[in-house]
Amino acid sequence: MSRKTAPIPVTVLTGYLGAGKTTLLNRILSEPHGRKFAVIVNEFGEIGIDNDLIVDAEEDVFEMNNGCICCTVRGDLIRIIEGLMRRPGRFDGILIETTGLADPAPVAQTFFVDEDVRARTRLDSIITVVDARHLPGEIDRAHEAQEQIAFADTIILNKTDLASAEDLAAVETRIRRINPTASILRSERCDLDIASLLDRKAFDLDRILDVEPDFLVEEHDHEHDDHVASFSLVERQPIDPEKFFPWLQTTVQAFGMDILRLKGIISFSGDDDRYVAQGVHMLLEGNHQRPWEEDEERITRLVFIGRDLPKDVITDGFLKCRAVRQAAE
Structure with a gap:
C-alpha cells in the first residue's frame, strides 16, 4: 500500500487522573521526530483545561469537553476524524488523550464500527500511563484504573523515582494479574524513547502476541x-x-x-x-x-x-x- 493511501496510525493515551498523560503528550509533540500529528484531547466537564496544558506546537489540537470520550462524545470523535481526512495535507498520525475517567473500550471500538474511519485510519496502540506510587490505592478504589490497564498494549509505569524497588516490583505484579500481555516500561516524567512508542502496530493482528514470550505460560x-x-x-x-x-x-x-x-x-x-x-x-x-x-x-x-x-x-x-x-x- 502506498504512503498516499496507507491508513493513518492512531495512538490512544489513557491513564488515571494525574498519572502523567499530558506530560507524555507534550514529550511526543516536543521530540524532533519530524512527524506531524493531529491531537484530540478530551476533558470531562463543561470547561476543558487540558488544551491549555499542551505545549505550543504546530499540531492541530481538537478539544471535546461536553462529556467523557468513552460515552457521550464518540460521535464527535468520529466527526473530527472524518473531518481530518478531508483536510488538505497529510498527518503522520493522530494522538487521542482521553480523560482520566475514561473507559478505553468505546474509543477502540470507534476504529472498528465506523467503516469510513476504519478504512482511513489504523488503531496502532493503546498506551496507559500509571502512577507507580499511587497505583495500588487507585486500583482498589477506582474500576477505571483497572480497565485502563486491561485495554493497554503498552503500560508506562511513571514516577518510578517516587517508589522503592520493592514497591515497583509489587506494582508490576499487580499489573500482570490484570494484563499479562502488555509491555511495561518504567519512566520518570515519561522520559522515554518516544520513537519506540509510535507506529508500533501493537494493535495489529499480524503482530498480536508475537512480542510477548511469556504468553506461553500455562496459567x-x-x-x-x-x-x-x-x-x-x-x-x-x-x-x-x-x-x-x-x-x-x-x-x-x-x-x-x-x-x-x-x-x-x-x-x-x-x-x-x-x-x-x-x-x-x-x-x-x-x-x-x-x-x-x-x-x-x-x-x-x-x-x-x-x-x-x-x-x-x-x-x-x-x-x-x-x-x-x-x-x-
Missing part, C-alpha cells in the same frame, strides 16, 4: 481481589473450527460486556496457518496470520481479560472445541 494468576483480572487457555490438541467459532460467538454474546480484551492464536485442525483473533467487548476480529513454522509447536493460546469472568464456564466450552482427530492431509 496466569487469576486473583479475585481485582475487579478486572485475566486468565489464559492453552491447548496442544488441534481445535475444530466448526466448534470454535460458534463457541466464541456464544461466549461473547453471553459475557461480552465484561470481556474487556481477548487475544489469541488458534491452531485449527487441517489448517497449516496460524489463526489470530482479538476482541473488544462484543466486537471480534480474526484472520490467518502466517504458516506455522516446521519446528514450531502448534499450540492454541487465548487470553481473556475482563470483569469477574466465569473461568470454569469459559474453559469448559473451550475444551469442547478440541478436534476429535486431526483432519486428513
Whole structure:
C-alpha cells in the first residue's frame, strides 16, 4: 500500500487522573521526530483545561469537553476524524488523550464500527500511563484504573523515582494479574524513547502476541481481589473450527460486556496457518496470520481479560472445541 493511501496510525493515551498523560503528550509533540500529528484531547466537564496544558506546537489540537470520550462524545470523535481526512495535507498520525475517567473500550471500538474511519485510519496502540506510587490505592478504589490497564498494549509505569524497588516490583505484579500481555516500561516524567512508542502496530493482528514470550505460560494468576483480572487457555490438541467459532460467538454474546480484551492464536485442525483473533467487548476480529513454522509447536493460546469472568464456564466450552482427530492431509 502506498504512503498516499496507507491508513493513518492512531495512538490512544489513557491513564488515571494525574498519572502523567499530558506530560507524555507534550514529550511526543516536543521530540524532533519530524512527524506531524493531529491531537484530540478530551476533558470531562463543561470547561476543558487540558488544551491549555499542551505545549505550543504546530499540531492541530481538537478539544471535546461536553462529556467523557468513552460515552457521550464518540460521535464527535468520529466527526473530527472524518473531518481530518478531508483536510488538505497529510498527518503522520493522530494522538487521542482521553480523560482520566475514561473507559478505553468505546474509543477502540470507534476504529472498528465506523467503516469510513476504519478504512482511513489504523488503531496502532493503546498506551496507559500509571502512577507507580499511587497505583495500588487507585486500583482498589477506582474500576477505571483497572480497565485502563486491561485495554493497554503498552503500560508506562511513571514516577518510578517516587517508589522503592520493592514497591515497583509489587506494582508490576499487580499489573500482570490484570494484563499479562502488555509491555511495561518504567519512566520518570515519561522520559522515554518516544520513537519506540509510535507506529508500533501493537494493535495489529499480524503482530498480536508475537512480542510477548511469556504468553506461553500455562496459567496466569487469576486473583479475585481485582475487579478486572485475566486468565489464559492453552491447548496442544488441534481445535475444530466448526466448534470454535460458534463457541466464541456464544461466549461473547453471553459475557461480552465484561470481556474487556481477548487475544489469541488458534491452531485449527487441517489448517497449516496460524489463526489470530482479538476482541473488544462484543466486537471480534480474526484472520490467518502466517504458516506455522516446521519446528514450531502448534499450540492454541487465548487470553481473556475482563470483569469477574466465569473461568470454569469459559474453559469448559473451550475444551469442547478440541478436534476429535486431526483432519486428513
